[in-house]
Amino acid sequence: MPSTVKGVIARAKGAPVEVVDVVVPDPGPGEAVVRVAACGVCHTDLHYREGGISDDFPFLLGHEAAGTVEAVGEGVTDVAPGDFVILNWRAVCGQCRACAKGKPWYCFSTHNATQKMTLTDGTELEPALGIGAFIEKTLVAAGQCTKVDRAAPATAAGLLGCGVMAGFGAAVNTGGVTRGDSVAVFGCGGVGDAAIAGASVAGATTIIAVDIDDRKLATATEFGATHTINSKECDVVEEIRSLTGGFGADVVVDAVGRPETYEQAFYARDLAGTVVLVGVPTPDLKIELPLIEIFGRGGALKSSWYGDCLPARDFPMLIDLYRQGRFDLDGFVSEKIGINDIESAFDKMGKGDVLRSVVEL
The missing domain is CATH 3.90.180.10 (Medium-chain alcohol dehydrogenases, catalytic domain)
Known part of the structure; x- marks a missing residue:
């Protein structure tokens, strides 16, 4: 009843x-x-x-x-x-x-x-x-x-x-982060930190956390960030390039979902790199980018829904990683x-x- x-x-x-x-x-x-x-x-x-x-x-x-x-x-x-x-x-x-x-x-x-x-x-x-x-x-x-x-x-x-799967999947499933990659993550809340943790599990060697809150940046290092950037204090695109040999990151995850962070993510990626939008924008937000830059940089601009996860596949796998002390x-x-x-x-x-x-x- x-x-x-x-x-x-x-x-x-x-x-x-x-x-x-x-x-x-x-x-x-x-x-x-x-x-x-x-x-x-x-x-x-x-x-x-x-x-x-x-x-x-x-x-x-x-x-x-x-x-x-x-x-x-x-x-x-x-x-x-x-x-x-x-x-x-x-x-x-x-x-x-x-x-x-x-x-x-x-x-x-x-x-x-x-x-x-x-x-x-x-x-x-x-x-x-x-x-x-x-x-x-x-x-x-x-x-x-x-x-x-x-x-x-x-x-x-x-x-x-929801949030942890969205972030982990944005890096691993949507972004395809693999060993040796450089990764930058904009926004170090739960979703962003999960993307950082996912990049670390996947073998990324340079993982750059970007936020405007030093407390969040400190937490991001606990999940695997190798470098942190307070974007209020510097040109974040130039800083990411300087940390990646002048090239930009292989995968950039925008866990904020604002036009300004997406534009920074776009220019902070390497040629043929990938930008993943997992932060949810409000319906009124718009962005304008030079079409020649989209063409000339190659690579991929992706959105990530729920980390492109398949729960039956991904949830048990992440619990196993937890049990092994890796997540x-x-x-x-x-x-x-x-x-x-x-x-x-x-x-x-x-x-x-x-x-x-x-x-x-």
Whole structure:
């Protein structure tokens, strides 16, 4: 029978979040109910609260989560009750033209649970990124559950559900960083630091962290940055060139998503180098670049959606790297908080005081 549990909603644009009773249906065909153990507080959750994603209030917030499958619906075979899973927001269909081409990370028909979770008065909730995990248990499509080893605690493992995977994948999957490469990363929040960690795991020998906050630059070195640049204090393009033999970096990751950082990233790459945009720009932002420079420099200008990841492939691999001591997932967890502390976490996020606050449920 349906469960009534505590969850965190954004009822209206800009209004403080609320902890309320939420009704979670029993799973239907192709669905699963997951008891959430932990969920990271991501910028995307704040964007939902601020109306930056859509106007479909009220939203059930939270999406970077790990927990245990409690029940599954008809036809579900990939996961079973008792499985420890990381939730993902791109459950691939296996049938669209991207999947048919062997590129399921570009799936055009990703799906969520068919049923809706509701308030006790029947008001339907829109789950953030189709997940909604600031809640004791949530309803998702079974394909949004990726079974992994319990080697990593849920507080760390759940971060693979969004920001950490996005950054790691931007460097390794989208950027194709490999041994001996030089890499520059603009923006050293959680996504940028994950890109730095990914570049280090992949064997890059020069990894340059760029930010305007010395605290973030210091943290970036803990994830593998070999050099740091405070872009308020110098010409960042010239500084990156000076650190790469005068050429520029092989791969430059923009984890900010601003026209000024993208332009710097464009000019900071080597000839035939790659620029990867993983920072999410707002719809109003535009950029202008000389077409002759785009032509003359060659290489590739790419965007990275969710780190171009395939959860079934990448989540277990990253947990294995964690287990081997090669990928410090715990390092992304700045603090562990309760379900009533999310507004405070948003405030700390805005001030740059945390990589990730993680809600324990």
